[in-house]
Amino acid sequence: MTAAIRQRLTDMQPAQQAGILCNDPQFQRFAATRSGLPGHQFNASAAAEYLRGVCQIDSRTALNTSAPAQSQFAALRTEFDAWSGRIAQQR
Template sequence: MAAHTHNAPADGAESQLWYARAALADPLSHDDETLREAANIVAQHGTKEEAKAAKRFDGHASKRRFDDMPPAQQAGMLCNDEQFQRFANLQERQTNTSASTGFAAEFIRTKCGIRSRKQLNENQDAAARFAALRTDFDVWRGKIQTPR
C-alpha cells in the first residue's frame, strides 16, 4: 500500500492557505513573523472555524508575549479562557456551576490570597502563588508534564 501524502496545491490563494495551515499546525518550527502571516492568511481565506482560531492563535510567538505580560494581565486573559474556567470549576468541585469569567476571577483571587488581580503585580507572594496556579493549569491541560 502506498503511503498517503498531502500535496500542496500548485499555486495561488489555495497554495498560500495550505502552507499557512501547515505552519500553524507546527508553530515551534516557524519564526514569529511567519506565524503572524500564516494566521492572517488563514483568518482571511480559511473556514469560519479556522478564521476564529487564527484570531486567537496562541502559537509560539503569542506564548512568549503572554509570559512577558504582568501577572495581573495574564490572570485577566486566563479568566476569559474557557479551558481555564473549566479547570477552576473542577478545582473547586463546582460541577453544578457553569464555567464563567467571574468564577475564574474569584478562583484566582481566592487561591492567590488577594482582593484584586492588580495585587499580583505588587505582591511577590501572591505572584508566586499565581505562577504555581498557572503551572497546575498547564499540567491539567497537558501542556507540561507533572512536576516531580
C-alpha cells in the same frame, strides 16, 4: 505595511496574564473542577474569583506588586498547564 505585534503571555504583567487566563474556557473548566464541580465550567467572573481566592488577593492588580501572590499565581499557572496537558505532569 503594519505588522501586528502579539505580546507573549509570559512577557505581560501578572495581572494582565490573570485577566487573559480567566477568559480562557479551559481555565474556567479547570477552576470549576478545582472548586469541586467536575464537568462544569465557570464564567470569567467566577474564574477570577477562584483565582483571587487561590492567590489570597482582593484584586488581580495586586499580582503586580505582591511577591507572595505572584508565587501563588505561578504555582496556579503550573497546575493549570499540567492539568490541561500543556506541560508534563510529575509522576
